[in-house]
Each structure stands twice: as C-alpha cells, then as structure tokens.
Amino acid sequence: MAGTKTTTGAPTEVTQKHNKGGIGESTLRPDGTLKVTGEFAYSSDMWHEDMLWGQTLRSTVAHAEIVSIDTVEALKTPGVYAVLTYDDLPAEMKNYGLEIQDTPVLAHGKVRHHGEPVALVAADHPETARRAAAKIVVEYKELPLITDEASATAPDAVLVHEGRDDHHIGHVPHPNIVHRQPIVRGNAEEAAKKADFIVKGEYTFGMQDQAFLGPESGLAVPSEDGGVELYVATQWLHSDLDQIAPVLGLPKDKVRMTLSGVGGAFGGREDISMQIHACLLALRTGKPVKIVYNRFESFFGHVHRHPAKLYYEHGATKDGKLTHMKCKIVLDGGAYASASPAVVGNASSLSVGPYVIEDVDIEAIALYSNNPPCGAMRGFGAVQACFAYEAQMDKLADKVGMDRVEFRQLNAMSQGTLLPTGQSVDSPAPVAEILRRVKARPMPPERQWESSEGADVRALPGGLSNTTHGEGVVRGVGYAVGIKNVGFSEGFDDYSTAKVRMEVINGEPVATVHTAMAEVGQGGITVHAQIARTELGVQQVTIHPADTQVGSAGSTSASRQTYVTGGAVKNSCELVREKVLEIGRRKFGSYHPAWATAELVLEGGKVLTDGGEALADLAELLDGESVEVEAEWRHRPTVAFDLKTGQGNGHVQYSFAAHRAVVEVDTELGLVKVIELATAQDVGKALNPLSVVGQIQGGTTQGLGVAVMEEIIVDPKTAKVRNPSFTDYLIPTILDTPTIPVDVLELADPNAPYGLRGMGEAPTLSSTPAVLAAIRNATGLELNRTPVRPEHLTGT
Amino acid sequence: MRVNFTVNGRQQEADDVWEGESLLYVLRERMGLPGSKNACEQGECGSCTVRLDGVPVCSCLVAAGQVQDREVVTVEGLADYAKHRDDAHPGGACGSVCGGTSLQEARQWQAKGTDGQTGEGGELSSIQQAFIDAGAVQCGFCTPGLLVAADELLERNASPSDADIREALSGNLCRCTGYEKILDAVRLAAARQEETV
Numbered sequence: 001m002a003g004t005k006t007t008t009g010a011p012t013e014v015t016q017k018h019n020k021g022g023i024g025e026s027t028l029r030p031d032g033t034l035k036v037t038g039e040f041a042y043s044s045d046m047w048h049e050d051m052l053w054g055q056t057l058r059s060t061v062a063h064a065e066i067v068s069i070d071t072v073e074a075l076k077t078p079g080v081y082a083v084l085t086y087d088d089l090p091a092e093m094k095n096y097g098l099e100i101q102d103t104p105v106l107a108h109g110k111v112r113h114h115g116e117p118v119a120l121v122a123a124d125h126p127e128t129a130r131r132a133a134a135k136i137v138v139e140y141k142e143l144p145l146i147t148d149e150a151s152a153t154a155p156d157a158v159l160v161h162e163g164r165d166d167h168h169i170g171h172v173p174h175p176n177i178v179h180r181q182p183i184v185r186g187n188a189e190e191a192a193k194k195a196d197f198i199v200k201g202e203y204t205f206g207m208q209d210q211a212f213l214g215p216e217s218g219l220a221v222p223s224e225d226g227g228v229e230l231y232v233a234t235q236w237l238h239s240d241l242d243q244i245a246p247v248l249g250l251p252k253d254k255v256r257m258t259l260s261g262v263g264g265a266f267g268g269r270e271d272i273s274m275q276i277h278a279c280l281l282a283l284r285t286g287k288p289v290k291i292v293y294n295r296f297e298s299f300f301g302h303v304h305r306h307p308a309k310l311y312y313e314h315g316a317t318k319d320g321k322l323t324h325m326k327c328k329i330v331l332d333g334g335a336y337a338s339a340s341p342a343v344v345g346n347a348s349s350l351s352v353g354p355y356v357i358e359d360v361d362i363e364a365i366a367l368y369s370n371n372p373p374c375g376a377m378r379g380f381g382a383v384q385a386c387f388a389y390e391a392q393m394d395k396l397a398d399k400v401g402m403d404r405v406e407f408r409q410l411n412a413m414s415q416g417t418l419l420p421t422g423q424s425v426d427s428p429a430p431v432a433e434i435l436r437r438v439k440a441r442p443m444p445p446e447r448q449w450e451s452s453e454g455a456d457v458r459a460l461p462g463g464l465s466n467t468t469h470g471e472g473v474v475r476g477v478g479y480a481v482g483i484k485n486v487g488f489s490e491g492f493d494d495y496s497t498a499k500v501r502m503e504v505i506n507g508e509p510v511a512t513v514h515t516a517m518a519e520v521g522q523g524g525i526t527v528h529a530q531i532a533r534t535e536l537g538v539q540q541v542t543i544h545p546a547d548t549q550v551g552s553a554g555s556t557s558a559s560r561q562t563y564v565t566g567g568a569v570k571n572s573c574e575l576v577r578e579k580v581l582e583i584g585r586r587k588f589g590s591y592h593p594a595w596a597t598a599e600l601v602l603e604g605g606k607v608l609t610d611g612g613e614a615l616a617d618l619a620e621l622l623d624g625e626s627v628e629v630e631a632e633w634r635h636r637p638t639v640a641f642d643l644k645t646g647q648g649n650g651h652v653q654y655s656f657a658a659h660r661a662v663v664e665v666d667t668e669l670g671l672v673k674v675i676e677l678a679t680a681q682d683v684g685k686a687l688n689p690l691s692v693v694g695q696i697q698g699g700t701t702q703g704l705g706v707a708v709m710e711e712i713i714v715d716p717k718t719a720k721v722r723n724p725s726f727t728d729y730l731i732p733t734i735l736d737t738p739t740i741p742v743d744v745l746e747l748a749d750p751n752a753p754y755g756l757r758g759m760g761e762a763p764t765l766s767s768t769p770a771v772l773a774a775i776r777n778a779t780g781l782e783l784n785r786t787p788v789r790p791e792h793l794t795g796t
Numbered sequence: 797m798r799v800n801f802t803v804n805g806r807q808q809e810a811d812d813v814w815e816g817e818s819l820l821y822v823l824r825e826r827m828g829l830p831g832s833k834n835a836c837e838q839g840e841c842g843s844c845t846v847r848l849d850g851v852p853v854c855s856c857l858v859a860a861g862q863v864q865d866r867e868v869v870t871v872e873g874l875a876d877y878a879k880h881r882d883d884a885h886p887g888g889a890c891g892s893v894c895g896g897t898s899l900q901e902a903r904q905w906q907a908k909g910t911d912g913q914t915g916e917g918g919e920l921s922s923i924q925q926a927f928i929d930a931g932a933v934q935c936g937f938c939t940p941g942l943l944v945a946a947d948e949l950l951e952r953n954a955s956p957s958d959a960d961i962r963e964a965l966s967g968n969l970c971r972c973t974g975y976e977k978i979l980d981a982v983r984l985a986a987a988r989q990e991e992t993v
Contacts, residue, residue, distance in 0.1 A: 032928035035936030036920065036943060038831020038871035045830035127814060213835040213843055213937040213971050263835070263937030264971050295836040458959050464966075521935025521972050690931040697974030698934065726840035726969070734975040735966045 019603055022534035023754060026690035029526050030543060031519070042261035043233035046219035048288035052081055054274070054281045055129035055291070057119040057136050058300055059111035062719035063158075063370040064140035066110060066118070073135040074121060079128040081285045083136065084120040088284070091249030096272055098239065098375070100166040100178075100337040105247050105276050110143070112160055112335035113372055114720045115300030122281040122289050145719050146369045149309070149330050152176035160335060160368035168341060171643050178333050178366040179341040181348040183420045183646025186359030191324035195315025197399040203312070203388040204785040206711035207332075208305035208702075210377050211731045214263015216273040216301045217292040220282035227254025228279045233262040235269040237516045238552035244276050248283065252548075255279070259546040265520035266702070267376030267557055268302040271338055299724030303338045303375030304712055306331040306366065308347075310388035320400045322411045324359040327351050329385060331374070333366040338375030340366035345490050345641060346381030349421050349650060353389040354431040354483040355411045360420045362646065370719045372712065376557055378702060379484065379764040386482040387786055390769035394478075394776070404773075405439050405479050408432075413483075422647045427684075427757075428747035431656055434680035435481055437743045438660040444676045444739070446475065461664055461671035463735050472668040475675075478661045478773025482765030486653040486758030487560040491640040494560065494652070495632050497551030498528075498568035499544075500576050502536060502618075503626035509605055509618035511536050511573070514544035514630075517553040517565045522760060523691035524561050528569050530687060535573035536580075537602030538618065551632060559655060559758030562687060567753040568633035575629040577602055584621050636751060653749060657681040657762035659700065659770035662738075665778040670790030672708050672775055674736070677767060680743040684757030689744065696763045697740045703767025705732045707775075711787050801863040803827060804873025810860065819858040820844045823870060831871040831940045835969070842968030845941035846870045847877075852948045854967075871940035874947060878921035881951065923947045926985035927978075934972035942968045946982050955986050 021027045034040035071083040086094070086108040094108065095101045107118045119136050123129035146152045146160055153174045160176055168179045192198065218232030227250055234240050237257045245252045262269070274291040281289040293301045309330045315323035329347045333340035348364035364381075377383075397407035412431035418424055447470070449459035455469045462468055488494040499514040511532040519525045529541040546553070553565045581600055584607055589595040598609040607615045639648045662675040677700050686692045709730040713722045723729045748755025768786055776783050779793055790796075799810045799822065810826045820837070823829045823846070832855050833843035839854040846855045847869040855868075869877045923946050926932075933939050942965060949956055949964040956964070961982045970978060 026931070028928055028931075029933060031936070032933050033920070035933050035939050036871075036924040036927050037875070038829070038940045040936060041830070042833070042937060044834055045824070047825075047828075047830075125814075127816065211971055212935070213833070213841060213969065214935065215834065262935060263833070264935040266971070292834065294834075295838065295840075456959065458963060464963065521937075523934070694931050694934055694973055694977055697976045698972045699974075701974035702971075725838060726836040727838065731969055731971060733966050733969060734962045734978065737975045740974055740976050 019533045019537055020539065021530060023530045023687045025530065026688055027526060027530055029523060030529060031525065040261050042214050042263050043231065044215055044217035044292045046231050046260055046290060048219060048221060051219065051288040051290050052122040052124060052281070052285060053126040053129045054278055054289045055121045055126070055133045056117045056277060056297065057133040059107065059114060059116040059118055061111065061140050061142055062114040063143045063145050064111055065143060066107060067139040067141050069119060070137040071119065074132040077128065077132040077135065079124040080121060080132045081287065082122045082281055083132070084280055084284060089247065091247055093246040096243040096247055096276065097337055098271060098339055099341055102161055103336040113370055115372065117277065120277050120281055122285050146176060147371060147716055147719055148369070149367060152367045152369055160370065176368045178337050178368055179344045180363065180365045181344050181641060181646060182644065183348050183360065183362040185420045185422065188324040188326050188359045188361035191359035192315050194317060195323040196318040197396060198313060198315045199392060199395040199399060200313045201388065201392055201395065202784060203310040203391060205308040205310070205384045205387055206706065206787055207307040207374065207714065208377060208706045208710050209299065209712050209729060210266035210268030210302065211729065212264030212266055212268055215293045215295065215298050218260065218274060218278055219288060219290045220278035221288040222282045222286055225254060227256065228282055229256045230275060230279060231258050231260040232275055233260055233269060235265050235518045235520060235557055236555035237518065237546060237548050239555060240272060240275055241548055243272055244279060247276055248279055257548045259518055262518060262520040265556065266378045267380065270376040270555060270557055271303050273301040295726055296724050299712065299721060299729065303373045305377035306333060306343055306374040306384065308384040310384060312388050312392050314392045314396050316396050316400050318400060320402045320407055320410050322355060322357045325352050325357045326361045329364040331364065331366040331384065332369055332371055334369055334371045334373035336373040338373050340375065343381040345650065346485060347385050348646060349419060349641065350382045350483055350485065351385045351389065352420050353386060354413045354429065354481055354656060356413050356417050362420060371714050372721060378699060379761045380558065382482065382484045383765050383768065386480065386765040387769050390480040390766065391772065391784065394773055405435050408481060409435055420646065421641055421650055423649045423651060425654060427653065427749040427751065428682065429654065429656060430682050430745060430747055431481055434656060434658040434682065434745065435479065437680040438479065438658050438678045441660065441678045441741065444662055461666040461673040462669065467669055467671060468666050473664050473666050474778045476663050476665060476774040476776065476778025478770045478777050479659070480766040480769035480773060481656065481658040482762060484559065484655050484762045484765055485651040486563060486655055487558050487635060489638050489650045489652065491638055494554055494564060495634045496553045496565040496568040497630065497632045498565065498572040499550050499628065499630035500532065500569065500572040501626055501628040502576050502580060502622065504619050504622045507619055508540055509538045509622060510540040510542060511538050512542045512544055513569055514550050515553045515565055515569065516546050516548060516550050517561055518546060518556040520556050522556065522561065522695065523688060524556065524565065526691060527562055527566055527687050531566060531569045532573055535570060536577060537604055537606065539605065550630065559760045562756060563653070563752055563758045564633065564635060567635065568631065570753050571633040572629045572631045575631055576627050579627045579629065580621065581607070583625060584616055587621060588616050653752060653757060655682065655757045655759050655762040657766050659766045661770035661774040663771060663774040663778055665775055665793065667779055667793065670793035672788065674704055674738045674771060676738045677704060677770065678741050679763055680745065681759060681762055682745040682747050682757060683759045684749045684752060685746050685755040686744055687754060687756060692744060692759060693742045695760050696742050699760060699763030700740050700767045701732055701737050703764045704737065704771055706787055707768045707771035708787055797861060799860050799864055801865065802867040803829065804869055804876065813860045815861065817860045818856050819860050819863055819868070820855040822860040823855060829870055829872050833937055833940055835937060842945065843938050843941040845944045845968065847944060847948065852945050871943055874943055875919055875921045875924060878947060879919065921947060922988050923950060923985045926981040926988065930977050930981035930984050932973060932977040932981035938968060938970040942970065942978060950986060950989065954989055956982065
C-alpha cells in the first residue's frame with residue numbers, strides 16, 4: 001500500500017523541503033517553549049489587579065424543590081462583595097444550552113442533579129468566598145428520582161423537565177427521552193432466517209470523565225461601556241458567546257471573549273461551566289472576577305461521557321458472513337440535554353461499526369434523568385457502540401469457528417459500502433488492512449518481568465504494591481476496530497473562518513493567521529503555521545491569539561478542526577496568494593511575460609514559475625503594502641437523518657483505527673496489566689506526523705482508562721456522585737500505560753484539504769474493546785461491562 | 797503570618813499568609829509564579845511538583861509556613877538550577893550534593909531576557925528542550941510538574957531504564973499524551989547528557 005509510514009516511538013527528525021516547516025513535517029509547537037518554562041498563561045493563571053474570587057454553591061441533593069435560600073450570613077462575611085441567586089439574574093433569558101436551552105444559569109424552583117449551581121459568591125480571597133458560600137442556607141424538599149430507563153419511562157414517572165417545548169418533543173415516545181433515532185434498512189427479521197448462528201449480548205458502559213488537567217477557570221473583567229471581557233478556556237468561543245450574551249442581557253459585541261490557555265478538553269469544555277457566573281459577578285461588583293474550580297468541583301462543572309446500556313443481536317452464516325443486526329442503545333443523558341441529541345445520532349448511525357450489514361433494525365435513545373448531565377467526550381456516541389459491536393464480533397467469530405481477525409476482515413467495509421443510513425462511504429476505508437497491520441506486528445516477549453534473579457515486580461499486575469511474583473498471571477490478546485464520523489453531522493452548518501494577512505516586517509515577508517480556533521493541546525496552531533508556510537512560501541508565520549474579533553471557527557471537537565479550520569486557513573491563504581500575484585502583475589508584469597502566462601507559486605520567499613524561475617522577491621513585491629483576507633470555509637453539506645427510517649447522507653467523512661491489546665491478568669487477585677496496545681490508523685494525510693502519533697497515543701490511553709479503571713460512580717439510590725476526586729476517580733498513570741506502537745496510514749480522502757482525515761477520536765473507540773477482548777481471552781470470562789474491576793475477574 | 801524563603805535562588809517574603817494556605821497558592825497567587833499547576837490540589841496529579849531543599853514535593857500539600865527559611869525551585873527556575881548543577885558537575889548526575897541553591901548562586905540570579913511571545917532568548921535545560929523536541933508537550937498542563945520530577949530523576953540517575961522512568965514519573969498524571977512521548981523525552985535528555993560527558 002502506497003504512502004504509508006511507520007513510527008516506532010523515537011523522536012521524529014524534521015525533514016527539509018522547499019518551504020521549510022510546511023505540511024507533512026514534524027514541526028515543533030510554537031507554544032512549546034512557553035509551556036516548558038511555566039510562562040504559558042492558562043486560564044487559571046489569569047490575574048488582574050484588584051480582582052475578586054468567585055465561588056459556586058452547588059446542590060447537595062439530586063432532585064428537589066428549592067423551598068428557600070437564605071444569603072444573609074454569607075453577605076455579612078467580611079471580604080464578601082456579592083452573593084447572587086436566581087433572583088439576581090439580569091435578563092429575561094435565564095437558561096442556556098448547546099442545542100436546547102434547558103440548563104439554568106442558577107437553579108430556579110428546583111434542582112435536577114447533584115452539584116447543580118444554586119448561588120454565587122465573590123470575595124477578596126478564595127477561602128473567604130468558600131466560607132461565605134458555606135453559610136448560604138438552602139432548604140430543599142426532595143422529589144422522586146429518575147435514574148434509569150425503567151424509572152424514566154414508567155407511565156407515572158415524574159418529568160425531569162415539565163412543559164418541554166423543544167423540537168424533539170414531537171417525536172419522542174416519552175417526555176423523559178431527549179431524542180430517539182431509529183434506523184431501519186432492509187429487513188432484519190427476514191435476514192435473520194438466513195443466519196446459521198445468532199448471538200445476543202447486553203453491555204454496560206460506565207460514565208467516563210474527560211479529566212482534563214487544567215481546571216475550569218477564567219477571568220471576567222467589566223469594561224467601561226457596560227460590557228465585559230472574558231478570558232477563558234473553552235472549545236468554541238462563539239458558541240459560548242451565543243449562550244452568554246442573552247443571559248447577561250447584553251448584545252454580543254459587548255461580550256468580548258479571548259481564549260486563554262487551555263489545559264486539555266476532550267469534549268468537556270463544549271458546554272458552559274463558569275463563564276456566565278464570572279461575568280455576572282464582575283458586572284455586579286464592577287471588579288474583575290476570577291473563578292477556578294478545584295478538582296472536586298470540576299467533576300460537577302462539566303458534562304461526562306454518556307453511560308450506556310446496549311442490547312445487540314447479530315447473525316452470521318456458517319461461512320462467516322454477517323446476516324443482520326438488531327440493537328437498542330440507551331444513553332443516560334442526565335439532567336440536561338447538552339449534546340445528547342447529536343450523541344444519539346452518532347451512536348445509531350455508527351452502531352454497526354465498520355462492517356457490511358445490509359439488514360438492520362436500530363434504535364438509540366438518550367434519557368433525561370437526575371444523574372449528572374452527559375454530553376460530549378472524545379468518540380461521542382461511537383465509543384459506546386464500538387464496545388458492544390466488537391464484543392459481538394468476537395462471540396460470533398467463536399460460534400462460526402473462525403479466527404476473530406479474519407472474521408472481521410471478511411465482513412469489513414471498504415470504499416463504497418453503504419452505512420445503515422444508506423450513505424456511501426466514498427473515500428478509502430482500509431478496515432481489513434489496519435487489522436492486518438496490528439495483527440502482523442511482532443508480539444511483545446512473554447513474561448517480560450521474569451529474569452534469572454526473580455521477578456521485577458514493577459512490570460507485574462499490581463506493580464510496586466508487590467502483590468504478586470507472577471503466580472496466577474496469564475496473558476491474553478484481543479483485537480478491535482472502529483469507525484468514527486468526522487465533523488458535525490446531520491445538516492449542521494459546520495463552517496470555519498480564518499483571517500490571513502501578509503506583509504513585510506523587518507525586510508521579511510510574514511504571514512499572520514487569525515482564527516477563533518481553540519487550541520486545547522491538539523496542535524492546531526502548529527498546523528496552521530505549516531499550512532501558511534506551504535501556501536504562501538514564507539518562513540515566518542505569526543499565530544494571532546484566538547478571540548471573538550474574527551468569525552467563528554466552530555468547535556475544537558469531532559476531529560474537525562484541522563479539516564475545517566485548516567481548510568479555512570488554506571482557503572484564505574489561496575485568496576491572499578491571488579492578491580499578492582495581482583500586486584506582482586501590477587508592479588512587475590511588464591518585465592517578464594511569465595507574469596501573464598505561467599502558473600505561479602510562492603516558494604522560499606519568492607514568486608516562482610511552475611518551472612522554478614524566480615520572478616520576484618516577496619519582500620520587494622509587498623514592500624509598503626499588506627494583503628489581508630478573512631474568509632469562511634465549509635465542507636460538503638450533510639442532511640438530517642429521517643426521524644422514522646434513519647436514512648440520509650448525514651456524515652462528512654470517517655476515520656478508522658484498529659488496536660491489538662496484550663494484557664497480563666493476575667486471575668487470583670483480579671489485577672490487569674496492559675503490556676502493549678498496538679495501533680493502526682488511516683489519517684488520510686499526516687500534516688504533522690509527530691502530533692498525529694501523539695494524538696493516537698493519547699486517545700488510545702483514554703480508551704484503556706475506561707477499560708480498566710475510569711468510572712464516575714453514581715449512587716443508584718441517591719443519584720449522588722461518590723468519587724469526585726483524583727483519589728477515587730482513577731486515570732491511567734505512566735505505570736498503567738503500556739507501550740503504544742503506532743502505524744500511520746495515509747490514504748488520501750479526495751474530498752478533504754490535503755486529503756487529510758480528522759483523527760483525534762478514532763483511537764479512543766477501539767482501544768477499550770481491544771483491552772476487554774484481551775482480558776476475556778486471558779480469563780475466559782464474559783465481561784460485558786466496562787470498566788472491568790477486580791471483583792469482576794475474581795467473582796467476588 | 798509572614799513567610800521568608802528562597803524561590804529559584806531569590807530571597808522572598810510573603811505577608812498576610814493564612815495558616816491554611818499552601819505553598820502552591822503562595823507561589824501562584826503571591827509570588828507571581830503560576831508555572832506550578834493546580835490540577836487536583838490534593839497531591840494526586842503531580843502538576844504542582846517543585847523541589848523543596850532539593851526533594852520533589854507536591855506544593856499543594858505543603859503548608860506555606862513549612863517553607864520558612866527553606867529553598868524552593870519551581871519550573872520557572874529549572875533552567876537556571878540545571879545550569880548551575882551542570883557548571884558545578886558537568887554531565888548531569890551529581891547525587892545529593894547539588895540539592896538547593898547556595899547564597900552565592902542566589903545573589904548571581906537575574907531575570908532572563910525572554911521574549912514574552914515565544915519564550916525565545918532564555919536558555920532551556922536539557923529536559924525542557926527534550927520535551928519540546930520529542931513532542932511530549934500537548935496541552936502542557938502536566939508539563940511543569942513532569943519536568944521538575946524528570947530533572948530530579950536524571951540528577952540521581954543519568955541513564956535510567958524505562959522501568960526507572962515510569963517509577964519516577966508515576967506520581968505525575970498526563971491526560972493528553974499517553975506518556976510515550978514523555979518517555980521519549982526523558983530518554984532523549986539522558987542520551988544528550990551522556991553525549992556531553
């Protein structure tokens with residue numbers, strides 16, 4: 001296969017091309033030096049003279065009427081400047097939300113989940129603010145809890161949101177269901193008759209947290225015109241702005257937002273957290289207000305990955321061909337809608353995975369409940385489905401009596417395959433190939449922990465806790481593959497904007513790229529500079545800070561930013577190039593006929609003919625003039641899925657990743673050590689190979705986390721979160737994370753800029769089922785739940 | 797209360813410190829040194845790791861009063877700290893003798909003329925440069941703590957095995973990278989140190 005690259009984990013050398021530092025090279029991060037010296041300003045590092053600290057008071061119960069709120073004692077606390085409740089909200093609009101405006105800025109009348117914001121305090125020291133908040137007395141009258149599908153859809157169920165009037169209410173079977181998407185294609189009942197083997201499975205996916213390290217935080221500064229400036233970590237400045245301005249009662253141009261340093265996101269910053277609260281306190285007190293959540297509050301301050309129940313049935317003939325699939329996916333969206341409708345769309349449309357199945361009967365729903373709100377997290381609905389369909393593939397392969405990888409390859413989709421929505425996958429879909437690659441990789445040596453002197457306990461399950469010296473440790477191997485859509489689907493106007501300027505500074509041609517793209521660590525700013533160098537032939541590129549003074553870039557999510565904002569930067573650069581050449585023709589056109597006749601390119605700071613003849617220096621050409629273009633860019637349009645049949649060209653592009661997991665399990669103690677998680681992924685075109693590999697390894701690790709340790713535990717009796725801390729919510733450490741060799745394929749998508757494929761999410765999909773499959777392989781247990789805990793392995 | 801201590805070789809005095817304030821809070825909010833990060837503030841993530849008299853600690857778990865008359869090195873002072881160590885003991889590893897900064901060194905300390913936009917102009921320690929070169933920095937929030945911990949590891953052990961690196965960095969969470977490139981960075985820094993011996 002052409003155009004492929006293998007990375008073994010060694011640091012990649014920067015290669016030299018004509019436009020040094022252009023696309024395809026592993027150029028280094030422009031913010032790297034600031035980040036290693038501690039000078040990079042994250043949102044929690046913001047500081048302003050005379051600033052106050054904001055604190056949120058949160059609900060201690062999950063579902064209750066608010067009988068009264070007494071703020072008298074809090075207000076009397078020395079150092080306190082303001083205490084705000086629902087009654088203090090300044091505008092008619094008191095709710096916000098990504099798609100459905102159902103989330104109160106501060107609880108009014110009732111609370112719907114544990115940790116819901118009830119009141120705000122501003123004080124001169126964070127501890128003063130905390131103590132004052134603790135003095136606010138809220139009287140609650142508890143209400144019955146909705147915690148699962150049965151309690152949500154019972155005929156006499158209490159409604160989480162009474163009087164819903166959103167656009168989904170007309171097609172859902174119960175008001176406690178946010179959205180429902182059925183997909184029917186072919187005839188699953190009939191096709192099932194052709195099956196020689198049928199397997200059914202019921203799977204449970206736990207609630208995962210994004211657990212980005214930089215806490216929700218930011219600084220709101222009141223401005224002289226009655227507006228406010230907000231410096232904040234977010235994934236989408238303009239979406240925040242659309243939600244913030246109406247509840248502040250301000251026109252959008254009086255809310256000026258600037259991205260401050262973002263310490264990771266993974267979907268958890270798509271929703272508003274402290275943005276509105278800080279602005280309210282700043283506008284009330286007339287002083288700058290900073291809010292920084294601690295880790296405890298962070299677990300309540302953002303939405304999580306939807307926990308899910310998945311019911312699957314697959315059939316296959318005795319020669320291994322899939323006959324049909326039926327599934328029902330129940331996602332718990334918690335108290336507020338957030339991104340639940342879109343998660344339902346993804347979970348349903350990607351529920352068959354990267355396989356050819358013509359006859360399907362699919363239903364996905366998201367519940368309203370009194371559990372913590374759930375929304376976007378890396379993989380967005382496709383993750384839960386992948387966990388289930390990959391377990392089904394193993395079960396079915398075993399029934400048929402085929403090798404598990406061969407069974408997948410036999411049924412793998414390829415270019416031209418139709419999704420259950422009837423949409424054709426019209427770019428390369430190397431599903432069988434990426435499986436082949438992870439399978440062909442040499443296995444890590446057996447019993448690496450063993451040496452002539454005994455066992456190195458550090459490499460054993462349980463590690464330094466010295467729980468085993470190898471007795472009862474068995475190895476298992478598992479495979480999985482997944483498909484993820486790229487970009488926003490179902491008819492969303494998923495555009496981005498970029499402003500590019502070219503001018504001469506100190507005798508050098510310099511390009512400035514200004515977008516509102518949130519750099520959350522993914523490396524978008526690195527790639528934007530690479531694109532500008534490639535398109536404009538300059539060395540120096542300045543990346544302007546992201547703010548709302550330029551048009552929307554859309555969200556840094558759904559693997560879309562390099563595709564869409566990268567596309568916008570490329571587009572704007574092309575328009576700048578045209579203008580630069582016009583200037584060239586005007587100034588120098590009479591000196592050389594090539595100005596009028598040849599294809600001209602910008603390279604190495606010069607205007608060249610396609611034959612390589614230099615016509616002008618850019619520095620000379622642009623002397624005294626600057627060229628600036630702000631332009632939007634859109635990918636191919638999509639349409640909404642039909643609400644009854646699920647048919648429609650709803651997606652833009654797909655990405656594919658496969659994993660092979662090798663684990664060692666101490667079957668006596670129920671401890672798991674993942675030895676290796678080999679990955680292969682098609683990225684279309686690696687604009688920055690170093691960043692691509694980093695993203696794949698990071699995504700893989702988040703999938704590993706949910707396989708063996710990560711889960712927000714919600715008490716089913718009280719709907720309260722039991723583990724909101726890094727002591728009790730575990731994310732993988734460097735000791736839990738294995739070697740992650742990465743195999744990057746570059747099969748260009750003809751419809752995408754440079755042929756690239758959005759790639760940030762796909763590695764999170766298949767990592768989890770691969771680890772589960774490996775643990776099943778080691779233990780022989782069925783394991784239909786993730787994360788796997790020791791008690792599941794030891795039967796205790 | 798008033799706390800007197802040394803930060804990155806400079807004598808510092810913090811006034812009106814609450815009894816409950818952590819070293820992390822004093823560094824970030826009173827000293828204007830926000831490089832040490834506040835990801836969990838309960839000693840679980842390592843993002844606030846600093847050296848206290850040479851020993852890596854989570855500054856969120858150290859009460860500010862405990863640092864009276866002691867020496868703290870944060871990520872902001874890491875390059876300078878590493879340079880002094882290397883000047884005194886070329887080649888890196890030097891055991892326990894190079895913990896802390898002497899009064900003489902402290903007097904020689906001065907702010908670097910770094911470019912506010914790019915950080916260029918300041919000299920980086922080998923571990924800082926290796927983190928950039930290996931792609932070990934993504935969102936970067938874990939980076940300051942990891943750098944302090946990794947630098948201390950390389951001071952003790954000039955050529956650590958992978959198991960040594962994993963053990964030394966196991967108290968520092970990273971959510972972005974999957975740790976592979978962090979391992980690469982530490983290996984790279986160790987290799988470069990060996991070359992210079």
